[in-house]
Amino acid sequence: MYGLDRKMRSSQQAGNAMIDSLMESMVRQRLREKRAQVYCADCLAQDLQQDPVEVRAAMAELAVREDFMAGGCPCGGTGLAYRW
Numbered sequence: 001m002y003g004l005d006r007k008m009r010s011s012q013q014a015g016n017a018m019i020d021s022l023m024e025s026m027v028r029q030r031l032r033e034k035r036a037q038v039y040c041a042d043c044l045a046q047d048l049q050q051d052p053v054e055v056r057a058a059m060a061e062l063a064v065r066e067d068f069m070a071g072g073c074p075c076g077g078t079g080l081a082y083r084w
């Protein structure tokens with residue numbers, strides 16, 4: 001029981017990590033292209049035509065690991081901009 005549960009969880013984690021790294025690279029690239037622009041997750045998701053939930057998760061990851069600063073998105077939400 002424990003072994004099965006652990007196996008399922010580790011394959012799930014591998015799947016998530018793969019999706020995350022692809023999404024993170026898309027998010028990172030777009031924020032780098034638009035350095036002066038603050039994006040919230042919803043606007044960035046719309047721009048990239050991706051799932052806002054996944055974009056939000058990727059942005060949260062990137063905010064921890066990389067040099068982004070928080071700012072106000074033009075839509076009124078809180079977003080991130082690449083720090084240069």
Ligand SMILES: [Zn+2]
Nearest residue numbers: 040043073075
């Ligand atoms: Zn926005």
